[in-house]
Amino acid sequence: MSKRILIIDDDEDILEILNVIFQEAGYEVILSNTSVAAGHIEEIRPDLVMLDIRIAGSKKSGMEMCRELKSNYETKNLPVMLISAEANLHQIAKDCAADAYISKPFDINDLLLQVKEYLS
Numbered sequence: 001m002s003k004r005i006l007i008i009d010d011d012e013d014i015l016e017i018l019n020v021i022f023q024e025a026g027y028e029v030i031l032s033n034t035s036v037a038a039g040h041i042e043e044i045r046p047d048l049v050m051l052d053i054r055i056a057g058s059k060k061s062g063m064e065m066c067r068e069l070k071s072n073y074e075t076k077n078l079p080v081m082l083i084s085a086e087a088n089l090h091q092i093a094k095d096c097a098a099d100a101y102i103s104k105p106f107d108i109n110d111l112l113l114q115v116k117e118y119l120s
Helices: 012-024 035-044 062-071 089-095 108-119
Strands: 004-008 028-032 048-051 080-084 100-103
Touching (some): 004 012, 004 035, 012 028, 035 048, 035 062, 062 080, 080 089, 100 108
Parallel strands (some): 080 100
């Protein structure tokens, strides 16, 4: 059974690129361009969540979603990776207890290596 990645990002181009990258690497990918999917983690049952920080039109930022996932007993051990162009991404990841982060623009090989680390 392939590992499942939930990706939440408001940029449709980024979603499509990540979808292709991860499907070619053998992962099952669930895409969302709003924060709504974060409220359905129990049904989606991802093995990893990737979050952008700024998600246009969403009630919550990626940082807020990350904090909620990490403070919830049911999801605290679910790996969360931030993927963003924010200048202070390292500090944001630390503040919300994200397991990892990768800056946009990203190197595909680095991205795949980080993801593989959490899904192997």
